Amino acid sequence: MAPTRLATRLAAPQPGWVVEADAVVVGSGIAGLTAALELRTRVPRVLLVTKDTLASGSTVWAQGGVAAALDPTDSPVAHLQDTLVAGVGLCDPRAVEVLVTEGPARVRELVARGAVFDRGSDGELSLTREGGHHADRIAHAGGDATGAEISRALVAQIEAVRDDPGIEVIEHALVLDVLTGPAGPDGRPGRACGVTLHVIGEGSRDGVGAALGRAVVLATGGIGQVYRSSTNPVQATGDGIAAALRAGATLGDVEFVQFHPTVLWLGSGVKGQLTLVSEAVRGEGALLLDTDGVRFMPDVHPMAELAPRDVVAKAILQRMAETGSDHVWLDARHLGADFLRRRFPTIHERLSDHGIDMTTELIPVAPAQHYHSGGVVTDIVGRTTVPGLYAAGEVACTGVHGANRLASNSLLEGLVFAHRAARHIAGAVASGALPATDPEERPGDAALVAAASRARVQRIATDGPGVLRSGDGLSRAVTALAAVPTDAHLRVDDGRRLAAPQVAEWETTNIHQVATVLTAAALAREESRGGHVRTDFPQRDDERWRLRLELAVDPDGALTARRAPIV
Template sequence: MTAWEAAADVVVVGTGVAGLTAALEARALGLRVLVVTKVTAEDGNTRWAQGGVAVVLPGEHDPGDSVHRHAADTVAAGAGLCEADAVAAIIADGPAAVTRLRERGAVFDAAEGGRLARTREGGHSAFRVVHAGGDATGAEVERALLTAARDGRVPVLEGHIAVRALHARSGAVAGLLVLDAHGVPGVLRAPAVLLATGGLGQLYAATTNPEVATADGLAIALRAGAAVADVEFVQFHPTVLYTGRDARGRCPLVTEAVRGEGAVLVDAAGNRVMAGVHPLADLAPRDVVAAAITRRVAETGTDHVYLDATHLGGDAFRRRFPTVHAACVAAGVDPATEPIPVAPAAHFACGGVMSTVDGRTWVTGLYAAGEVARSGLHGANRLASNSLLEGLVMGARAARAVAGDLAAGLLADPRHAEPAELPAAAVPDRDVLQRTMTRYAGIGRDATGLAAALSTLDACAVHRPLRTRQSVEDAALGLAAHALLTAATERTESRGCHVRTDHPDTDDISWRRSLPLRLDASGHLDFVATPTLRGVA
């Protein structure tokens, strides 16, 4: 029994860059919008993004650089699993998306002459990453979007966690069941639900993600009948500030823009880590750098390596990277005089809910945008600083798709939604889950470890009703972990972020394809043929 109800044309779940962009666009299109977040509007993942937005702006790019080259770099980083049409569509929309963001008040760092300052990051063949506040781009993007949303009177329901999608008799989505901080359930009736919930970093003991990154959207989509894909590809950022082997939760990121400004990775003996590993050396794609660090750590019997940025000098480093500098100082490290201790940590999901570049999923009325979505942009590994770009582009495109589908009469009547009953699910112990995933499903996996992880997760889970935010989150993490482990077990090769130590080679004949997963009628994950999605661009 629900305590209250509300109605809208579209419910947007999440207040990151994708969610807020979608809400603003939907509002501009005349839709009744309601944004839902389980915390406050400011507590999403966007504000932690340091590097910037990868984009080729007209008249503000390196000689010879182009949208086409940006797309080519994206495909190269994706290790054979990007969808060329999706990459082309999203990257091509980037300049207009950044222009809209600036019109909404975002201020990026300027170089001499008034043009935007640009840096280069891993996997990029040109200086095309624009940034704000030195290394505080996400915070500026969030500030601008939140200000625009408040000025535009976009309603935000804070402190409510999304539990499951509601359906009409046709199977189409017709709303959302939520819980408040006290466990009181409510119903949001709407013909469209747009998931913009971010990623699943809390699957691991150490991550760059905040506490809210608990795979909520992935679980909602699976339980609603949607498919997920590429979930075995979890990107570990190679340079996270190392503060000890027992570090847990969100760890400070050392943006790869530091390497873009000339910093190099070295081991304890001062030897270059990336020498001879890749033509781009320290600016190789993230999966390559993270794997190289992992190998060097194993070879030297240490826990971390070092990022030497002493060539920049104290004042220059502090001005260019104030966030990183503050984190280093707090950890007792002076980057002006000593190398920064770093190690890989869980960063971004490359896969997620299967969607078109317009956010449409396998389920009518359910849309996904941002990190929760698998649009075909990232493939087996993300290109640096494509994340904020993806959120800006897909958020707007998804809002337009909702408006178009609503106008065409393709969506359900939310008045005919099924009864909103609180679901029950397997709820694992989070500490056991995080330790298990870190040990068996990080960088370097094998069949024995993956099987042990599945067995451990099953043993530590209890099936019970989802009556609290923590139980909803833990159940979502458990389902996401099972999806990841199932796909990682099936993919008997190494590709991008997925490294199988028992299958170290890349097999393009058998495995140059995604592995869509869906819940069957009994609630078990099963591989399915690639679904046909409506509205493919």
């Protein structure tokens, strides 16, 4: 198989305007908003860029809650152990220790910022349990609207300082590429010094521009739109991962994609963002039944319906195959109508929109893409392998999740590591360790994939590095992805170019690059572990594969991989 080559930049017009800041934060989920708020009081000027409005992104869709050892009978050590078990041997213990020890303080700070969590009659936070946890440590808001409440509180904090000259917000802006300075002796791109971005009509600036900064924080979320269907919003096109890769950053654990076990099943032809039925529903006692009405999880795992997500998803797929069905049932009826409406008002409403009453009816569910455990490799203060470039939240690979994210650890990760990244940037700016750098154009090809190819790429990703993978299927996916034209801006057909640089094409190019890297990593890892299931290598292999696969693009555009030990 020929070596995989990727472009080092997107095909795009030259920037027509420039704005400067000390730090540029990209994304307005929990990680981006936290980073921006922390930086605002610590550096002279911060720019917050978001693809849609401030209140968009994946955080607002988070139903279950945020995990932290907040109960006196719980402990960070117990939380650490549950996280390590869910990660199936690939978590970085140092990163997990940071998460669980600093997590409770970060959640309390979130409350101080105005987030209103559900409380019991005694006034204490109401904590519940989800899959993989051995203690009640999930704080939630509005029953099942935790992400929406956290987003509301953080956005309100940003809105309160909109007139502060030390912060600027640009909405409706798609980040295209990370700008880098002069290359080093090895030919690799230099330090990050800003981003190019396209303001999509409604922002404070028009067209393509450049935002220059001493540091860039990527907090762009996940990769859900790489697949034909996902619980992720439409904005989740892998923009941050692709931009970091093109800038020379290292990616890690990209093969580990979490498919949520209980996503509303609406038929085989459904596309786009699907309705999630939170793990918290099973945490409150809902049961999984096959299409014959048989409960099957107690025979699979000691924690039954509360086993780690990869275990539950795989068990559902196996039971679907055994019964010849395309879904299973989630039964919450025995929990009572009043309780279900009070505890899960959002889920109840969304199911009702599809004609399903969860208080009296079984809920058809099946696994679907939900979360990406891998991303841009960072250390425990958010630094990537490119100086000046930081990452936090789902776009990052901190080492916390390993092969499978523990339920409700994602919001906590965004809080903890965005806070750490902001503090580190502030110190580096103050000490002069992050000097201003002029960008230089990187060598290599520019890419543009026609928007017309998006469905083709999504089908390849769904059939190749999907829920169940095989060497043959992944090899076919590698070949199929390589056949997708990546120079659509240069190809002419019937007197017209196949595509011009614009938002749909840039997003599709990012989707194609992420799918290419994901497929390469999934083909290389010849075992099954966590969110990576190979039907031709069904067993976990600690002797050969207890390691992180790290991928990067070399100065010539070739995709390279190395095996990094778990420390």
